[in-house]
Amino acid sequence: MAATKYIFVTGGVTSSLGKGIISASLGKLLQARGFHVTIQKLDPYINVDPGTLNPYEHGECYVTIDGAETDLDLGHYERFLGVQTTQANNVTTGRIYQTVINKERKGDYLGKTVQVIPHITDEIKRRIKLLGSKYKYDVVITEIGGTVGDIESLPYIESVRQLIWEMGESNCLVIHLTLVPYLSATGELKTKPTQHSVKVLLENGIQPHILVLRTEREITIDLRKKVALFCNVDLDSVIQSINVSTIYEVPILMQKEKLDVTVIKKLKLPENGTPELAPWKQFLKRLKNPKHTVKIGLIGKYVELKDSYKSINESIIHAGAMNDSKVDVKFIHSENIDETNFTELLKGLKGIIVAPGFGDRGIEGKILAVKYARENNIPFFGICLGLQCAVVEFARNVLGFEKAHSTEMATKTPYPVIDLMEEQKGISDKGGTMRLGGYPCTIKKGTLTHKAYAVTEVIERHRHRYEFNNLFLEAYEKAGMIAAGINPDTNLVEIMEMPSHKWFVGVQFHPEYSSTVLKPHPLFVSFIKAAIS
Numbered sequence: 001m002a003a004t005k006y007i008f009v010t011g012g013v014t015s016s017l018g019k020g021i022i023s024a025s026l027g028k029l030l031q032a033r034g035f036h037v038t039i040q041k042l043d044p045y046i047n048v049d050p051g052t053l054n055p056y057e058h059g060e061c062y063v064t065i066d067g068a069e070t071d072l073d074l075g076h077y078e079r080f081l082g083v084q085t086t087q088a089n090n091v092t093t094g095r096i097y098q099t100v101i102n103k104e105r106k107g108d109y110l111g112k113t114v115q116v117i118p119h120i121t122d123e124i125k126r127r128i129k130l131l132g133s134k135y136k137y138d139v140v141i142t143e144i145g146g147t148v149g150d151i152e153s154l155p156y157i158e159s160v161r162q163l164i165w166e167m168g169e170s171n172c173l174v175i176h177l178t179l180v181p182y183l184s185a186t187g188e189l190k191t192k193p194t195q196h197s198v199k200v201l202l203e204n205g206i207q208p209h210i211l212v213l214r215t216e217r218e219i220t221i222d223l224r225k226k227v228a229l230f231c232n233v234d235l236d237s238v239i240q241s242i243n244v245s246t247i248y249e250v251p252i253l254m255q256k257e258k259l260d261v262t263v264i265k266k267l268k269l270p271e272n273g274t275p276e277l278a279p280w281k282q283f284l285k286r287l288k289n290p291k292h293t294v295k296i297g298l299i300g301k302y303v304e305l306k307d308s309y310k311s312i313n314e315s316i317i318h319a320g321a322m323n324d325s326k327v328d329v330k331f332i333h334s335e336n337i338d339e340t341n342f343t344e345l346l347k348g349l350k351g352i353i354v355a356p357g358f359g360d361r362g363i364e365g366k367i368l369a370v371k372y373a374r375e376n377n378i379p380f381f382g383i384c385l386g387l388q389c390a391v392v393e394f395a396r397n398v399l400g401f402e403k404a405h406s407t408e409m410a411t412k413t414p415y416p417v418i419d420l421m422e423e424q425k426g427i428s429d430k431g432g433t434m435r436l437g438g439y440p441c442t443i444k445k446g447t448l449t450h451k452a453y454a455v456t457e458v459i460e461r462h463r464h465r466y467e468f469n470n471l472f473l474e475a476y477e478k479a480g481m482i483a484a485g486i487n488p489d490t491n492l493v494e495i496m497e498m499p500s501h502k503w504f505v506g507v508q509f510h511p512e513y514s515s516t517v518l519k520p521h522p523l524f525v526s527f528i529k530a531a532i533s
């Protein structure tokens, strides 16, 4: 087999330019030509993983099937490529240093002084090459978080420089993404920030091969020539990435700009015909030509930052397209919901999602939203904490269990309907200690959930410490809320539903992590369908 080719995606001028989307789009185009592709994210922060970060910092924490808590960009990679990622696809500075320091403590460096170069850079390079050598990908795309010039990105940039030197230009490629701002005062697009940011890369020993320019307006051929001249790249390596209405348009846009063709040429890869994008285009067509519009409420406590619920949002978009429907998502802060206003706030919603979360801030608002959905026969989808709220609401208002709660919020509740999992007792460290990753779930035949999935065995991803307390299951089932999904190994309740309701499902896992463009998650599809009808 031919050697793995490595593509590095760096960013300049500012953050949030969409390196993740460009990486995922390029990955999609290469995959559509038959290449075996994966995408990796290197994050320069010192946290070992984003699991301990507040969503306000970097948005949601994405969870892989093998239980890694990762950057949300991995969600884009999976949604675009339809291929699962693992822990190896996300590396942080914290993880690199942890490995190196552990080796030092073991004495593996044989008395040497341990330094950023070569020890840290060697560990970074090992983690990049691992994907190629161990998993045998044709192409590994490595996205480097942060912006060139940041102190914390330096070891990564240096590692890329070394890899290019070691593996040769025909095996490595650097794509640099920058911003070309439009100055309305003079009516001009400006390329100077791009020139400067390429200079920063050059100072670090890297000549980028392709430049992707983010812009609000068309970049003329003359401007492209100017960038090519100042930045030592070919004219066809100056790629424009203009703003579009949906991120799912970007692969098509990049194909028009011939990003894939340029990459293939530079890496001396076989062309493999033209990319097979028919199913993708079919999805886009449905997305852009909806026959209905439906308004869904998303109840959460991090709603100020939409990235906090990235995967849920995207799952809704996939499921909406599948139902030929545009979904208007109304984000509602659970802290703003109370006894006096909940009817007013939730009025007009055709479906209600109660989001995952931790701690008791805003919890009563979430429970009120469940009550509203249950009593008014409005399709309800509870995800992780959302399921737990549904269980608490049912206990208090249907079973008459006064002050029932999750022991996460009320340790001394008389009815601990949600309780700490056995294996969680005694754990005090916060990082990487939850029940994480894929676990099997057996679905009860004849349930709404079964109808949605159309199979009885699934594997879904988890991220929680608390669970439904099986001591109460009988009471729930007698009163009309049943366990529709159970972990066959541990008997833990995975899914609760209310057969008498139009659509009322709560899941202990996170279906949003596994919804992709070409394979929307069946529960989201079924939920949106119920909301439309």
Ligand code: GLN
Pocket: 355, 356, 357, 358, 359, 383, 384, 385, 386, 408, 463, 464, 465, 466, 467
């Ligand atoms: N806080 C809850 C638990 O730990 C729910 C977690 C979540 O919503 N991801 O069980």
